[in-house]
Amino acid sequence: MNIHEYQAKELLAAYGVPVPKGGVADSVEGALAVAGTLPGPVWVVKAQIHAGGRGKGGGVKVCKSMDEVKAAAEAILGMQLITHQTGPEGRKVKKVWVEQGTAIERELYLAVVLDRGFECLTIMASPDGGMDIEEVAEKHPERIFSTRLDASSQVWPFQARQLMFGCGLKAEQVSQGVRIVTNLVKLCVEKDATQVEINPLALDREGALLALDAKMNFDESALKRHPEIAALEDPDEVDPLERKAAQLGVNYVKLNGYVGTMVNGAGLAMATMDAIKQAGAEPANFLDAGGGANVEMVKKGFEVMLSDPNVRGILINIFGGILRCDIVAEGVVQAAREMNLKLPLVVRMEGTNVDAGRAILEQSGINIVSAKTMIEAARSIAELTRENKEGARP
Numbered sequence: 128m129n130i131h132e133y134q135a136k137e138l139l140a141a142y143g144v145p146v147p148k149g150g151v152a153d154s155v156e157g158a159l160a161v162a163g164t165l166p167g168p169v170w171v172v173k174a175q176i177h178a179g180g181r182g183k184g185g186g187v188k189v190c191k192s193m194d195e196v197k198a199a200a201e202a203i204l205g206m207q208l209i210t211h212q213t214g215p216e217g218r219k220v221k222k223v224w225v226e227q228g229t230a231i232e233r234e235l236y237l238a239v240v241l242d243r244g245f246e247c248l249t250i251m252a253s254p255d256g257g258m259d260i261e262e263v264a265e266k267h268p269e270r271i272f273s274t275r276l277d278a279s280s281q282v283w284p285f286q287a288r289q290l291m292f293g294c295g296l297k298a299e300q301v302s303q304g305v306r307i308v309t310n311l312v313k314l315c316v317e318k319d320a321t322q323v324e325i326n327p328l329a330l331d332r333e334g335a336l337l338a339l340d341a342k343m344n345f346d347e348s349a350l351k352r353h354p355e356i357a358a359l360e361d362p363d364e365v366d367p368l369e370r371k372a373a374q375l376g377v378n379y380v381k382l383n384g385y386v387g388t389m390v391n392g393a394g395l396a397m398a399t400m401d402a403i404k405q406a407g408a409e410p411a412n413f414l415d416a417g418g419g420a421n422v423e424m425v426k427k428g429f430e431v432m433l434s435d436p437n438v439r440g441i442l443i444n445i446f447g448g449i450l451r452c453d454i455v456a457e458g459v460v461q462a463a464r465e466m467n468l469k470l471p472l473v474v475r476m477e478g479t480n481v482d483a484g485r486a487i488l489e490q491s492g493i494n495i496v497s498a499k500t501m502i503e504a505a506r507s508i509a510e511l512t513r514e515n516k517e518g519a520r521p
Contacts, residue, residue: 408513
């Protein structure tokens, strides 16, 4: 789960990480009121959306007067902000963060992230902050310093010092950096964060370090332990279909294609999406029905997939272990009848009670294409949806 910059800065401040003074507003009047509480002569007005690259899209403006604060808030609030992370449709800005301007001497990069490959937290730092860290990693990998934490997820002082000296800080600044690194790790561990990123971590002209921007992501599976974090979710920043799926208890992620997929198991789902792409089509979603799905869950999956206007056909790929194929077949038939399904439907099943499941499909009287292999199923749905390439749903 992502949160906004202003929420991330509140968490940073609670963990002793220095941040600029500021406040959030959802109106021009509110932005002016916040700016009025902050010392000038410079203020920064920043769009609050879950995406990077806001400055390049016009979502961050430096202001040198209250008139400029007003003009910036008027321009940003309500705009459809497009960045490299929002896609061409952009995101509508409903809040801005107004903060005191900072006299910047240098900009660094600092983050604590969950390294899934090594199954541990990793701290990353670079003297090249304020720009895309991916670009730095590609062109100047030697300028990114990292250290992995052991199973205790504790950072030792010498590790933090090495990172800060690698960023070119002086001795008195390194001690500040060590405190910040230590507190970031503590935040990550205590709140089950998978990413806490500060970019840039600024060194001001007085030699103080502070977080000018912040991005945080939390493990959704751990939110039950952290209701205070769960409460930070902004429904406006969640895809409507994903929100609907969450309400129905369906594990669903929307993609940009047109073939709806329902699979049991994340690995099989990824393989199915690869097969669809190899067949020349594009998957519309990731939908994992899980090992214990029942008729009602299958029907809910259909409901979510068919709510996507881009879906032109559906592929169901089930390997029956705990989840019996006949249960899936009953759910498919009931859902197709109740929703008066007109789209092409391809089903591939193997495993527990597969013969009974195939019999249910064959005797349903519904136009269902049965496939014996995943490749055959992918090719079938690709061909069927190719016939309706313009996306006009029956």
